[in-house]
Amino acid sequence: MTVHPGADTWLLPDSLSVEGLLAALAAEFGLESAPEYGATVVYADSFDWRLYQQGCLLHSHGTCWTLYHGDSGEVTVQQGGPELQASCRARDFPPGGLRELLEPVLGIRCLLPLATVHLSGRQVRLLNKDDKTVARIVVESQQPAGSERPHRLVRLFGVRGYGRDQENVRRILAEAGVAEVASPLIGFTEGCRAMGRSPLDYSPKFALELDGGETAREAMARIYLTLLDTINRNIPGVLADYDPEFLHDLRVAVRRTRSGLSLVKQVLPGPVSDRFSRVFSRLGAFTGPTRDLDVYLLAQESCLGRLPPSLRPGLQEFFAGMARRRQIEQKKLVRALRAKKTRAALNAWQQTLKRRDRQPAPLAGMPVRDLAGRIVLKRFKRVVRDGHALDAATPDAEVHRLRIQCKKLRYAMEFFGSLYPRHELQTLVRHLKQLQDILGNFNDLSVQQEMLRLTLKTLPAGSRRTLDQAAALGGLLQSLFQEQQELRAHFTEAFAQFGDEETTALFHELFGKRQESA
Amino acid sequence: MSVIAVYNIKGGVGKTATSVNLAYFSAQHHGKTLLLDMDPQGSASFYFRIRPPKKFGAKKLLKGGRHIEENIKGTDYPGLDMLPADFSYRNIDLALDECRKSHKRLSKVLAPLQEEYDRIILDCPPNLTLLSENIFYAADCILAPVIPTTLSLLSLEQLFAFLDEIGQDPDKVVLFFSMVEKRKKMHAEMMRSLRERNRVLQTVIPYSADIERMGVYRQPVAAALPASAAAAAYESLWHEIRDLLAI
Ligand SMILES: Nc1ncnc2c1ncn2[C@@H]1O[C@H](COP(=O)(O)OP(=O)(O)O)[C@@H](O)[C@H]1O
Ligand SMILES: [Mg+2]
Numbered sequence: 001m002t003v004h005p006g007a008d009t010w011l012l013p014d015s016l017s018v019e020g021l022l023a024a025l026a027a028e029f030g031l032e033s034a035p036e037y038g039a040t041v042v043y044a045d046s047f048d049w050r051l052y053q054q055g056c057l058l059h060s061h062g063t064c065w066t067l068y069h070g071d072s073g074e075v076t077v078q079q080g081g082p083e084l085q086a087s088c089r090a091r092d093f094p095p096g097g098l099r100e101l102l103e104p105v106l107g108i109r110c111l112l113p114l115a116t117v118h119l120s121g122r123q124v125r126l127l128n129k130d131d132k133t134v135a136r137i138v139v140e141s142q143q144p145a146g147s148e149r150p151h152r153l154v155r156l157f158g159v160r161g162y163g164r165d166q167e168n169v170r171r172i173l174a175e176a177g178v179a180e181v182a183s184p185l186i187g188f189t190e191g192c193r194a195m196g197r198s199p200l201d202y203s204p205k206f207a208l209e210l211d212g213g214e215t216a217r218e219a220m221a222r223i224y225l226t227l228l229d230t231i232n233r234n235i236p237g238v239l240a241d242y243d244p245e246f247l248h249d250l251r252v253a254v255r256r257t258r259s260g261l262s263l264v265k266q267v268l269p270g271p272v273s274d275r276f277s278r279v280f281s282r283l284g285a286f287t288g289p290t291r292d293l294d295v296y297l298l299a300q301e302s303c304l305g306r307l308p309p310s311l312r313p314g315l316q317e318f319f320a321g322m323a324r325r326r327q328i329e330q331k332k333l334v335r336a337l338r339a340k341k342t343r344a345a346l347n348a349w350q351q352t353l354k355r356r357d358r359q360p361a362p363l364a365g366m367p368v369r370d371l372a373g374r375i376v377l378k379r380f381k382r383v384v385r386d387g388h389a390l391d392a393a394t395p396d397a398e399v400h401r402l403r404i405q406c407k408k409l410r411y412a413m414e415f416f417g418s419l420y421p422r423h424e425l426q427t428l429v430r431h432l433k434q435l436q437d438i439l440g441n442f443n444d445l446s447v448q449q450e451m452l453r454l455t456l457k458t459l460p461a462g463s464r465r466t467l468d469q470a471a472a473l474g475g476l477l478q479s480l481f482q483e484q485q486e487l488r489a490h491f492t493e494a495f496a497q498f499g500d501e502e503t504t505a506l507f508h509e510l511f512g513k514r515q516e517s518a
Numbered sequence: 519m520s521v522i523a524v525y526n527i528k529g530g531v532g533k534t535a536t537s538v539n540l541a542y543f544s545a546q547h548h549g550k551t552l553l554l555d556m557d558p559q560g561s562a563s564f565y566f567r568i569r570p571p572k573k574f575g576a577k578k579l580l581k582g583g584r585h586i587e588e589n590i591k592g593t594d595y596p597g598l599d600m601l602p603a604d605f606s607y608r609n610i611d612l613a614l615d616e617c618r619k620s621h622k623r624l625s626k627v628l629a630p631l632q633e634e635y636d637r638i639i640l641d642c643p644p645n646l647t648l649l650s651e652n653i654f655y656a657a658d659c660i661l662a663p664v665i666p667t668t669l670s671l672l673s674l675e676q677l678f679a680f681l682d683e684i685g686q687d688p689d690k691v692v693l694f695f696s697m698v699e700k701r702k703k704m705h706a707e708m709m710r711s712l713r714e715r716n717r718v719l720q721t722v723i724p725y726s727a728d729i730e731r732m733g734v735y736r737q738p739v740a741a742a743l744p745a746s747a748a749a750a751a752y753e754s755l756w757h758e759i760r761d762l763l764a765i
Contacts, residue, residue, distance in 0.1 A: 130567040130569070132567035132568065133592075133594040160590060160599055161568075161590060161592060
């Protein structure tokens with residue numbers, strides 16, 4: 001949690017009016033009150049709370065946007081921007097300070113409206129006998145939409161070097177009955193609650209605390225239910241098509257589920273496993289085309305950046321066509337996701353996991369700890385074996401398969417991670433991640449080449465212009481290929497490191513038959 | 519971080535008025551700013567209604583560290599703090615003389631403040647001493663207000679001679695015209711001839727009753743009289759300096 005409630009914020013007791021409070025302060029300080037403000041603001045953040053994680057809050061009032069620090073309340077920027085409808089992205093903001101701050105934090109994630117709160121209040125400067133400001137008081141009423149009573153807050157902001165005056169203010173507040181410390185973000189959090197959200201309630205990271213004594217069946221049910229929750233929570237965003245990350249996160253949860261079903265055998269009854277493997281395979285399949293097009297479209301900038309400006313229009317046209325195709329695929333996806341069949345299958349999955357199995361599978365009652373190590377170790381050996389077979393000439397398709405192997409290993413480590421010592425696990429994850437990053441870049445380069453090849457095919461035959469374009473695209477293909485070749489070199493190296501004695505020993509130490517010696 | 523020293527050998531040329539107003543704009547738009555009142559008269563402190571701290575003086579200033587930290591005061595304006603001056607600064611050269619590497623002392627004392635502040639502005643006393651040498655060493659820019667008169671020319675020559683003597687880059691010096699009276703022919707002529715030099719800013723601060731009255735209302739001009747020509751002149755001066763120093 002990065003947003004701390006300010007220690008210097010209190011609730012104004014019902015018995016105390018703002019006038020009463022100011023009168024008490026006026027006995028020792030000069031008061032200089034700024035004009036009263038009042039506005040209904042809509043707080044916004046990405047679905048995964050990227051701003052909040054940075055300690056920031058953002059709200060809009062019509063087209064006026066304010067970004068500020070959650071704990072100090074200090075305004076970072078205030079600027080014009082788009083009207084916040086259902087969603088908007090960083091790139092919808094006009095060029096300027098706010099956009100520059102939002103873009104790196106939000107990336108491709110859109111802003112969603114979170115809480116609507118009516119804010120009103122005023123700032124009062126407290127002056128000493130030289131009429132110098134020695135502290136500031138803000139009295140603010142925060143009323144979340146739909147709630148009946150506003151939260152009335154008093155906040156104290158000190159001025160550096162005037163600590164003694166600040167102490168006096170505290171004393172006066174206490175004497176006036178201001179005693180209950182409150183969060184300055186109370187309106188925001190209450191407003192979120194009214195929308196069924198609470199800060200940091202969603203993260204794409206898989207995090208689940210297992211208990212080593214749990215049976216495999218219990219643990220796997222909790223893992224699958226966590227993943228199902230991720231799927232369900234991303235569905236509205238996928239249907240509304242707010243940003244590509246909803247679909248991405250949904251697909252990752254589907255893939256993790258499928259990995260689980262294929263890696264962890266004999267914990268769920270065979271027929272159940274088979275049935276839901278098919279369900280999730282279907283889910284993976286009908287969400288695939290839209291995602292593939294998303295991946296291409298996301299590579300648009302970097303592809304265009306590699307081309308000389310004169311050749312960009314041709315590629316842009318190609319992307320425009322791709323965007324149109326995506327619209328069509330998205331419609332199909334929405335239909336498939338909304339279909340009764342899909343909803344029913346996901347419900348059935350939930351019911352099944354929560355219910356007792358009539359005929360438990362052979363390993364259902366095994367302690368999860370015993371099962372987990374075996375599974376992870378098996379995946380590790382597989383990655384090392386396939387990785388060793390790799391050389392500069394390995395076909396792309398095989399590299400791709402290895403990338404999938406690595407993902408499976410990663411998922412297995414994530415499922416059961418909470419059962420192992422954090423530090424050692426993180427070391428192994430870090431090594432694996434290095435490998436995955438290289439494989440990921442390799443894959444991106446494949447995707448871009450693939451796309452250029454497709455572009456080449458769409459070029460009309462004949463004209464001089466076409467020839468120029470084809471030549472440029474060819475050159476570009478060559479440069480991507482070259483880059484990919486260079487990655488291959490790193491790749492063998494990274495693999496050698498991953499499969500080295502030290503890492504292997506650590507894997508065995510962590511996931512091997514430790515329990516027996518213990 | 520950048521350190522801007524507002525300096526001239528002559529008194530009464532508008533150094534303090536300039537420091538106070540530039541510090542205000544610097545903090546308002548472009549980052550956390552510390553104004554250091556180096557003049558034992560403490561006029562900058564007076565403009566911000568900040569009294570000299572009780573247990574503070576030249577010796578503590580030169581010790582630096584927490585001795586400075588504890589005596590920095592917030593002004594009425596967000597992002598703008600100041601270290602008020604103390605009357606004991608009038609003997610600061612004696613205290614400096616006792617320091618090792620006595621011409622680098624101020625620079626050393628300012629270094630740790632970089633973490634907190636994007637910019638430090640020094641309001642300097644008028645003279646050429648060991649303190650001035652310290653200031654020139656610490657500053658990235660020596661901003662000199664010049665009243666366009668023949669007498670000013672003389673003090674400028676002295677300044678450049680001094681910089682030469684202590685081996686400082688004369689290009690650190692940036693000039694601008696201060697307290698300019700349009701109707702005075704001499705001002706116009708002097709300005710024309712001085713503009714042939716390098717590093718003379720375009721913005722001119724006019725002679726203005728609104729600036730003169732700062733001692734009465736005790737605020738930066740732009741805070742008290744935001745729509746005045748004087749406020750606009752200081753703002754334009756600030757922007758020109760920012761562009762020049764690329765800060
Ligand atoms: N541009 C100006 N127009 C009119 N009066 C000014 C102007 N600048 C400064 N003053 C006044 O002139 C006097 C000296 O200015 P000050 O800034 O204190 O100079 P310095 O710091 O160089 O000694 C002060 O009374 C100040 O109010
Ligand atoms: Mg002065």
